[in-house]
Amino acid sequence: MFEAVVKEINNGLDTLPAKYTLKELGKKVGLSSNAVSDVLLKGTETNFTASVLFAKFINPDNYIEVATSWSVNHRRPENMKLILEFLSANRKLDTLKMYVNEMRSDCSKKNLCILDAYDLLHEFQSTLKVEESFLSKVEDLHETVPEAKFLKEMLKVYYYNDINEVGTMSMHLERASILLKEVKKGKLIEIYQVRINEMLSTSSLFNHCDWESARSHSEEIVKNFYFFGASYEARHYYRIGMSYFFQQPEMCLEYLEKAVQTYRAAGDEENAVALERSEMSIVKVRANMITDVSEITGTPSEAHYLIANGKTEQAKNVITKLKQNSPFTKYYAGMADENPFLLLESLKLLLNKGNRFYAKLPLEALESFPEASGLVNLLI
Numbered sequence: 001m002f003e004a005v006v007k008e009i010n011n012g013l014d015t016l017p018a019k020y021t022l023k024e025l026g027k028k029v030g031l032s033s034n035a036v037s038d039v040l041l042k043g044t045e046t047n048f049t050a051s052v053l054f055a056k057f058i059n060p061d062n063y064i065e066v067a068t069s070w071s072v073n074h075r076r077p078e079n080m081k082l083i084l085e086f087l088s089a090n091r092k093l094d095t096l097k098m099y100v101n102e103m104r105s106d107c108s109k110k111n112l113c114i115l116d117a118y119d120l121l122h123e124f125q126s127t128l129k130v131e132e133s134f135l136s137k138v139e140d141l142h143e144t145v146p147e148a149k150f151l152k153e154m155l156k157v158y159y160y161n162d163i164n165e166v167g168t169m170s171m172h173l174e175r176a177s178i179l180l181k182e183v184k185k186g187k188l189i190e191i192y193q194v195r196i197n198e199m200l201s202t203s204s205l206f207n208h209c210d211w212e213s214a215r216s217h218s219e220e221i222v223k224n225f226y227f228f229g230a231s232y233e234a235r236h237y238y239r240i241g242m243s244y245f246f247q248q249p250e251m252c253l254e255y256l257e258k259a260v261q262t263y264r265a266a267g268d269e270e271n272a273v274a275l276e277r278s279e280m281s282i283v284k285v286r287a288n289m290i291t292d293v294s295e296i297t298g299t300p301s302e303a304h305y306l307i308a309n310g311k312t313e314q315a316k317n318v319i320t321k322l323k324q325n326s327p328f329t330k331y332y333a334g335m336a337d338e339n340p341f342l343l344l345e346s347l348k349l350l351l352n353k354g355n356r357f358y359a360k361l362p363l364e365a366l367e368s369f370p371e372a373s374g375l376v377n378l379l380i
Contacts, residue, residue, distance in 0.1 A: 001073040002045040008070070010040060012058030029053040048074055048082040049187050052227060064229035068092045072099055075106055078188070081147060084118045085191045088125065089228050096122050110144045117141060117151035124158055135159050146182035147192075153179055154195055161199065166207045166354040173199055194228070197221050201239050206357040215243040230266035234259045238275065245279075246360060249287035256280050277301075303332040312336045327353075331362050340369035347379055 013020070022033040022040075029036070029050045038044035046054075051070055055063040071083045072095065080103055087096035100115050100122070107115060120137055124130055138156055143149040153176040160169035177196055183189045197217040205214035218236040221228075241255030256279060263272035281301035284290050285308060296302045300322055306315035315336045322329040327349035334342030343362040350359040363380070366372055 001075065003043045005051065005070045005073050006039060006043045008066075009054050009058065012054075013040075016058065025057075028057050045074060045076055045079070047076075047187070048079040048086065049227065052086070056226060064090055068095055071095065072102065077108065077111065078186075080107065080111070081114065081188050082191065084114065085188070086227065088118060088121050089191075089194070089232060091125060091231075093122055093126055111147075113142050113144050113148040114151070117143075117148050117155065120155055121151070124155065124162075130159060130162055146179065146184070147188070150176055150179045150183060150192060154199075157199055161202070164352070164354040166203065169199075170203060170207075173203070191227065194221055198236075201236070205239055205243060207354050209356050209360065211243040211247070215240050218243075230262050231268050231271070234262035234266065234268070234271070237262060238279075242279065242357070245283060245357075249283050249289070252283050253280065253287075253289075256283070300328055300332060303336065307332065307335050327358070327362075331365070334362065335365055338368075340366060340372040343369070344372060344375055344379070347376070351379060 013025075020028070022036045025031075026033050026036045029046075030053060031039070031046065031050050035044075035046065035050075039046045039050075048071070051074070052063065052067045055066040055070065059066050068087065068090070071087060074080070074083055083099060084096070087093075087099060096118065100118050104112065104115055120134075120141065123137075124134065127134075135156070138152060138159065141148070141152050141155075143152050153172055156172040157169055157176060160166075160172060173196065180189060180192055180196065183192060197220055201214045201217035201221070204210040204217065218239040221236045222233055222240075237255050237259035241252045241259060244252035244255070256275060260272045260275050260280070263269070263275070277296070277299045278301075281290075281296040281299050282304070285296065285301045285304045288308070290296060290305055293302075293305065296305055300318075303315045303318040303322070306312070306318065315332070319329060319333050319336060322332070327346040330342045330346035330349065334340065334344075334346060343366050347359055347362040347366070350356075350362070359380075363376070366376055
């Protein structure tokens with residue numbers, strides 16, 4: 001099966017404007033000259049990370065799609081683990097499902113539990129909101145190898161994060177970090193560490209408001225982004241940017257703009273536009289950096305902008321068109337009406353979700369209502 005990949009690699013190399021020696025190619029893909037020769041001339045299956053780098057070298061603008069199409073032609077056991085992680089991380093869920101099913105006939109009995117774990121990861125990634133029964137499926141997962149033990153613990157991390165049980169999520173994340181030490185050292189352990197860093201970044205930012213920690217974990221992930229692709233990279237530019245939200249709006253916007261550009265380069269216009277009209281508009285309003293009101297028209301930030309400019313009645317008209325049970329709507333309504341009780345409702349909703357990051361917005365506004373300080377203290 002790998003012969004098809006070799007043929008595409010050789011065809012891709014033939015289209016490049018320059019010719020490369022085996023030694024030069026080896027430096028590009030992390031292989032020795034002899035290993036490159038074995039791949040190109042003998043059709044020997046290489047490690048999957050080298051395949052990803054071959055795809056990136058011959059097709060830099062579309063290499064994640066190319067590597068995805070090649071993934072199903074790899075059969076080495078160690079490649080199976082890397083490919084499962086690659087497909088899951090890059091949300092190639094149809095290919096992930098197909099690969100899991102195909103590998104069940106080729107996989108050793110002890111490694112079948114790894115495929116079971118990715119079946120559950122596929123289910124989790126394919127669902128907007130997981131049911132309580134999902135946790136029972138995770139608990140029933142047999143783990144006969146260290147990789148499955150680690151993945152089982154990460155599935156619990158994702159589940160408890162999804163239902164906003166931050167404390168329980170953090171406990172399982174610590175356990176996952178311990179279990180990771182049992183996995184054989186190599187590229188796989190580096191990729192698994194990215195899962196932990198991603199959740200540490202998210203938790204540090206939104207649950208603990210630890211800006212430096214969130215930034216550090218995301219910066220570490222961006223260094224290895226070639227394995228994950230541009231959309232994954234963009235998500236971490238977003239987190240780095242948001243770590244500057246309350247302190248340095250210019251730096252925040254710089255990284256958010258980087259995220260937008262990276263989304264667009266990957267053809268992900270939906271996320272690019274969503275980011276421009278949500279977080280970027282909030283930052284610009286807070287920092288008084290709006291130069292064209294039309295760029296925030298129809299967004300919740302329009303209400304914030306109107307309030308900041310003393311146009312509270314117009315702001316109220318905008319607020320009536322927003323989702324009324326949203327903590328952000330209550331935040332804007334509280335500011336427009338100068339109503340501390342609406343701000344307290346917003347604060348409570350955000351804290352119940354474990355989102356201490358955005359809870360700082362109503363907390364800031366409540367500083368203007370010293371009479372509400374007792375209730376604020378009860379909530380926080």
